[in-house]
Amino acid sequence: MRFLSEINSPADLRQLKVEDLQEVADEVRQFIIDTCSRVGGHTGASLGAVELAVAMHYVFDTPNDRLVWDVGHQAYAHKILTGRRDELHTIKQYGGLSGFLKRDESEYDTFGAGHASTSISAALGMAVARDHKNEDFHVCALIGDSSLAGGMAMEAINQAGHLKTRMIVLLNDNEMSIAPAVGALSRYLNRIKEAQSYQHLKEEIGDALESVPGIGGKLRQAAKSVKDAIAAAVLPGALVNELGFKYIGYVDGHNVPMLVRALEEAKKVDDGPVIVHALTTKGKGFPNPEKNYYAYHATGPFDPKTGVARKSGGASAPTYTEVFGNTMCELMERDERIVALTAAMPDGTGVDKVLEAFPDRSYDVGIAEQHAITFCAGMACEGVKPVAAIYSTFLQRGFDQVIHDVCLQDLDVTLAMDRAGIVGADGPTHHGLLDIAYLRSYPNIVLMAPKDEAEMRAMMLTAIEHPGPAAIRYPRGNGYGVDISGEPKQIEIGKGEILREGEDIAIIAYGSMVNPSVNAAESLSKEGIEATVVNARFVKPLDEKLIMEIAASHRLIVTVEEAYLAGGFGSAVMELLEMNGVQDKVKVIRMGVPDRIVTHGDAKLLLAKYGLDADGIFQKVKETAATLGARPAGRKPLRAVK
Ligand SMILES: Cc1ncc(C[n+]2csc(CCOP(=O)(O)OP(=O)(O)O)c2C)c(N)n1
Structure with missing residues (x-):
């Protein structure tokens, strides 16, 4: 790596000559391929935006100028250029770099992201705040062609054009969402491209005709009016003229010097918003992309030479x-x-x-x-x-x-x-x-x-x-491999099921937490604690009859859910008990996700962190059961509910 090992911040990048930037981009691309081939990630999306990241950090004085990325899944080059190169291999892992954008990860991540279509709104907010404060910096939002079609992006464009706020939108147009892009806007972008190709052609023809002695000028004139007509009909028309945006493009989004020129031009526009339309290829440089559909967006680990996915042991149950x-x-x-x-x-x-x-x-x-x-x-x-x-x-x-x-x-x-x-x-x-x-x-x-x-x-x-x-x-990932060959049958709405009968203690679980609860109950049984396990099935309507019977016949109810506790399934159970005036008759413990932001990392590890696996449920129930003391005389055990 001739350049990349010396680039520890965008300031280092800006020391280089424009002529060297393409090589920097090549090195960044190779670095992404090497790293993602080992750890996976949004490989294809990020490979498509390498030159955009290099050009943006070269042209803009980041972090003083604000770059706002949409979704952030395509920002690996941005991470590499902003001091996170040596940590890239930790991406999406517990304690490692986020797979998206995160304000507390880097001062260059001006706005957190993960959901699509937010960048223009956020960038407009920053630009308007800048103007309120009489400050002077550039704001550039990067957005993909599919995210541009999201309602928020459209709403932001509407306001930006109205306010005539100085800001730049860099459109990363690869004609792809995760799947191929859909919709009329996508067609519109294609028409812009076609029209411009036609315009370039006309210009070339015009130049050739100009050189024909005697008649060249007239023909050139005729060609120009055709070109104008096409331009008026389909060119950025709607965006530029009607919505108040200027338009620069399209540009080859993999040609850094051209991107640099386009962005420099965009910086000069000081009377309103401007769109720079860059054409890119998702998965650019990925080995054999056509053999690997996911090269276009995200991958697991793969062979860096062939692009073939490395097999992960893989569960046999369907997802x-x-x-x-x-x-x-x-x-x-x-x-x-x-x-x-x-x-x-x-x-x-x-x-x-x-x-x-x-x-x-x-x-x-x-x-x-x-x-x-x-x-x-x-x-x-x-x-x-x-x-x-x-x-x-x-x-x-x-x-x-x-x-x-x-x-x-x-x-x-x-x-x-x-x-x-x-x-x-x-x-x-x-x-x-x-x-x-x-x-x-x-x-x-x-x-x-x-x-x-x-x-x-x-x-x-x-x-x-x-x-x-x-x-x-229903959760991400595989089921349990149970028999699904029969015809599906309807379930009575609002009816739960008892999976196991015990005494004093009942675990009422919702969805993905049912199986771990059954396993926990089996471990508890080995310790002499027999717990009832209920598959709640419905949180709305709750099986009120069943839950009230459980409350009447047990001393401890433990609710378990893979969701925030606030307002969740356990809350619904507690509300039911309170509405029936029995909240003091039975102890209720709710297991779920507490009022914290759950970080990224291996799902099993995160579930274990919150006690949401068989072992966590076992421990919690055992611990709480120990505080119950002896069962009061005359207390009835659970009757099976038919
Ligand atoms: C609100 C929302 N819906 C869906 C997604 C899932 N998603 C992540 S990236 C992506 C495709 C984005 O396409 P585009 O904006 O063209 O960017 P590209 O990946 O092609 O660079 C989708 C659908 C999301 N992040 N946010």
């Missing part, structure tokens, strides 16, 4: 995501009212399978979770049965739409919340720990969580058949 995709195909085959929907995560949610099998009844709406929900509500008004598969964390974006458009109108929409719980390496922006709390507080919706993949299938059918709003939460 919940796979079970969702397969079951959707089965159910859609039987009922043609069902439609499937994803918001830019077809492979992440299993909807890719459905899109393939039922292309006319499934939709990828792009990074547009809010729209997705109301779009479903509209379909439900017409008797269609939409199933929206959205990660728990991204559904936060559609909260008001779930309340105002779906639940308030009691519409038949099913929400399949994948990645509910602790997701692991992606960390705080991606953990799905809030859905119970944010959905439980409003009437009409049915909320459930399966204990395994067979129950997942049953719950999918139950939710879809239920004529109102229903949501299922």
